[in-house]
Amino acid sequence: MESKDKTLLAQKATNAYNPKEVESQYYDFWEKAGYFELDGNKAIQKDGKNFCIMLPPPNVTGSLHIGHALNHTLIDIITRFKRMDGYKTLWQPGLDHAGIATQNVVEKQLLEQGIKKEDLGREAFVQKVWEWKEKSGGMILKQMRKLGSSQAWSRTRFTMDDGLQYAVKDTFVKLYNEGLIFQGEYLVNWCTHDGALSDIEVEYKENNGKLYYLRYFLENSKDYIVVATTRPETYFGDSAVMVNPEDTRFKHLIGKNVVLPLLKRKIPIIADMHVDMEFGTGAVKVTPAHDVNDYEVGKRHNLEQIVIFDKYGILNTNAGEFAGQERLKARKNIVEKLESLGFVEKIEDYKNQVGHCYRCGNVVEPYISKQWFLKKEVAQGAIEKINANISNFFPPQWKNNYNSWMRELRDWCISRQLWWGHQIPVFYCESCGGQFASVEIPKVCKFCQSENIRQDPDVLDTWFSSALWPFSTLGYANGEFGKGVLWNVKDMQEFYPNSLLITGFDILFFWVARMLMMGEHLLGELPYPDIYLHALVRDEFGNKMSKSKGNVVNPLEKIEEYSADVLRFTLAILCAQGRDVKLSHKQMEVSKNFTNKLYNATNFLLLNAERFPNLNDIGVPKTALGQYFAELLSKIVTEVREHLESYRFNDGANTLYRFLWNEFCDWGIELSKANKDSIIELGAVFKESLLLLHPYMPFISDYLWHKLDGSTLEQSGSIMVRPYPNFSYTNVENFSTFGRIVDSIVSLRRAKATIDLANQKIAKAYVNVEIPEAMRALFISYVCKLAKVESLEIVSKKIPNCIVDITEKLESYLPITDIDLSPIIARLEKQAQKAQKEISKLEGMLKNEKFVANAPKEVLETHQNALVEQKQKLEKIAQELKILHP
Known part of the structure; x- marks a missing residue:
């Protein structure tokens, strides 16, 4: 190297x-x-x-x-x-x-x-x-x-x-021989560029189209029936006009014939419950070869399937004088001709969903084509086993989506008209007309031994492989x-x-x-x-x-x-099950600051020692602070493992972030300043926590671990092949005491800030808290050093003439008998007057009907928000003044 x-x-x-x-x-x-x-x-x-x-x-x-x-x-x-x-x-x-x-x-x-x-x-x-x-x-x-x-x-x-x-090939042949793969003329989704598509390869987009009302004249009559269509060019493939049998407007027409415009071809008027009487005029054209629903209707009524264009979308001879024109481009010409001859009743704007090829974006047409299909029966076993909970979805609601789709499953069109792909392993004999599937490319027909054989030119749908x-x-x-x-x-x-x-x-x-x-x-x-x-x-x-x-x-x-670690951690912490990830610059910055926090914590530790052992090598920490963080780590190990095992990646990331930033990098380092004897043990805990973090942030965790270990990758190898933490340690009394140490420091600092003494040392303080007798000296030592108090007394009752701060676990008291509070009170009262003045001004504006009527919405919202903020500020000042007047 x-x-x-x-x-x-x-x-x-x-x-x-x-x-x-x-x-x-x-x-x-x-x-x-x-x-x-x-x-x-x-x-x-x-x-x-x-x-x-x-x-x-x-x-x-x-x-x-x-x-x-x-x-x-x-x-x-x-x-x-x-x-x-x-x-x-x-x-x-x-x-x-x-x-x-x-x-x-x-x-x-x-x-x-x-x-x-x-x-x-x-x-x-x-x-x-x-x-x-x-x-x-x-x-x-x-x-x-x-x-x-x-x-x-x-x-x-x-x-x-x-x-x-x-x-x-082996799979295809197996399914073919089981009779689960078959070939047939079938209505498929057709892209004139990419060929046959499965249902889920069609993307539906809202289209601002037209609804064309066409007049179909009754045979030997001047009377006509009006049908509505969004694709007038397909009328060349109509095999019938269809009405609902319960529609009284058309009952007298059922069984009669109409004559298609221009073509003079007769088609019957039929009745079927499929017709929505509210759509268009209540009468619809039936084009079995170019509409999915009409295809099924056509089978029920034994209607002719008339294909009107080729695989490239070019109209064929069934379109009469428009043969040779591209289907979509021909629409305008066809409508103009129909209008000129009086066959168009009206044209309306119409929004509808139109299928497009998911690859090239072409408008997809239903099209009768000879294709290969996999029968839907192949899915039955999977459906049953999913519903027997042999496989589980996370989040679980996706099981319902799966079942919903599988209930509507159709035979899967698996052939594609391409050259690149798995060519279908079916062979045709030109001599005997035989057809067979084979994994290997045969030299002769399996039926008659003729060498005059050819392979099917289509390839398999990519999703098949x-x-x-x-x-x-x-x-x-x-x-x-x-x-x-x-x-x-x-x-x-x-x-x-x-x-x-x-x-x-x-x-x-x-x-x-x-x-x-x-x-x-x-x-x-x-x-x-x-x-x-x-x-x-x-x-x-x-x-x-x-x-x-x-x-x-x-x-x-x-x-x-930013770095790969920052991107990974950001994506993971935002990825809650079942919720979209909203990726923001702000969250990327939070993750970047996290890496800086880890790096700075490492450098702090290295200011106090050249290298740190592994937690397993030192065994149970000997210092109280080391034991506290060993137990914290133990709890985090359990949480993170549970989150990963249940694929709650964001919960695992949040747990690690909270522990490493708040607990270790903030409080661990802060508390270590009061007792340097614990620094080696804290470094060992931090090394172990980097193992926990490694799956999320592999680079910086490996890098910082080696800095703390004092070794190179070549010497000690990557932490990615070290055991994931499975650490367990408990010391209830010690853990509880350090929780109250932290609480007391926060409470006393907050109380000192109230009287502008946040960074100054004070002579005396009291804390009303439950601490075991054996832990009191430890408690007082840490709190005095980090809260900057010369003398701390643990009490069990309220102390009068004090600034009081209350938390869930304790109450802290700062005596004020020897402190001149008048400057502080004066400052707060001045702030209260200023806030009250601003409140009056804002309330006056918002009560002014003329102002409210003419001001832009965003201006009103700004003033309303400002009013809320000023009232909250005044309430906070009042609370502080109350503390100073016990």
Whole structure:
């Protein structure tokens, strides 16, 4: 290692804390030392204790955003905790091939060179994607290191690597042979750019559209029925007009025919309870090939399915003279023609929800297409086991959301019209017409042995391979284990089911539900006993982050500005179960100040000793103050462990913050000034508390621990592979006494401040408090030194002619017989007069009807708030004056 690095790792007390240098050097050391791998903590591993958590695989095209930062922080906290607690840990890293997104990236790059993917052909194009992936893909994996993610990098997987490709094919073939995968003509969500989409890949946005009222003339009549539609271009695919059978306005028309405008094609008027009599005119057009609800109606009434455009959205010959026009662009032309011929009754503005492709933003159309589907029956086992509480959601209300979606589950369209992805392992024989699925690419037809076979050109939905992630990564045909081996048995025994899933609630249905169904069906067990779904990271005002609003937070910029520890701690302390994280500059500053507080406390300790032993090495502290902080630490250890075990990450962070800032850095250091004999023991307690803090703030905790230890990382290793504190100590009498010591110091300081003697030593004070006889000398010693009192007497009754301060546990008294209070009383009375004058002025303005009627709302609020503040100030002054006139 370079001498510069050795100097950094030596942890000299005189060095200023530089998070940029520390975080980069420490992370490099951790990774090279192999701490993140399965046996990184081998020295403290306990038999049979295994912990496995999977990284929700980010897209290979992605970069670290604030949602990733929250997710990875929470995973890293629990992983570091488990690793230190003696578990053999696997935090499985990896990437998703992101079929649509990745193909789009490479296609755009080629188009910039004037090359279409069709010019290259499928094989050459896929090779180009692989080249891009090796060169530019996976940037996010490098960025994760900046955050301190302790993933087992040697086991990084990619959903298109050899092992996972084998897993996907093997799974498909198994389900195909079980009859759970089928192919059929079906109404799917169709993007003219990206092809078929599942229901949850469609994003619905409010649209300021139009409602078109079209006249459909009855056959051989001048009478007509008016139907309302938001998509007039689809009328070319109408198979019927539909009314509600209970609608008396149209009962006489049921069974008759209307003639479609321009086309002169006859369609029947049918009755179905599906019709909402309040919508439009109460009569609706039925387009089975281009509307989800109409598709079901069409099946009930045996209506013709008429497809009016191709996969690119170009109208076909069923659209008559408009054939060849793009569906959305044709709308204007079609409406103009219908208007000119008197077929348009009226057009109204209309707000509705329109589906868009979640990737490219195109308007999605229901479209009849031949696709591959996975039957919804595959999910039945997962549904039953979730409701038998074999897996638990955190927060628990997500179970209801899961059940709500699963009740409406439809067959899953798993085929996509792409070139990049897992090509569907189904083969067609051109000789005998046979169809079969195969893991390996066959040379001949399994039925007739003909070599004239071809593979299905579609690829599988990206989420199909991601649904296998909890087990496909566990050595499934992975490198050293070789193809043909389904999985590494040892991996599966140790890590399946995984221990926990942490992910965002927004992919509950995209990913979580699908992993549950696939894991349960294929392996007979749900992949997770616990599922933690965190909320969104929003801005400080609760707004969703978006580029258009300009409120997007780049985590890498925040790490550069503050440090990884500050960002991690901020996200964790704000992440309450079931609540969105409102990320603010103010909270980042609080966390930054916390790191400074820890650093300064370390430097204070090092002013009194060169190095500090571990708490386990010194045993039970001998000084009373050491014992008090040992018991405080004992209580905090229990609390933090409970919070982490129940995934209350924010409660754990708050507990650590309260203890380290308020108890140790404030009172621990303050009390140590009254008894230097305890400093070594306090340093040992602080070292142990840094172990507690490590999962949240890994860099500064390791750095400060080594400063206090007087050793380098090379000499003593990282604290990330030291045992997590499990410390227990109790001394009730001592603990109670120090609680009252602190209370008495605060009370006396407050009483002294009342008479402007806050920083001066006073001759005499009294405290009415219960202190065991054996602890009285200790109590008096600490209180006298830190409250600056020459003589302190413990009493059991009220002392007259005193300034009195009362707390929950005690009363303190400062004699005032020898103190000239007149200047203090005069000052307070002057302040009271000034406050009263301001109150009168404000009340006069707010009682002035003219002022109130004309003043802006914000001015009135300012005056009202000022009035409240002045009244509170006057009340406080009155209380202080009352104390001075006992």
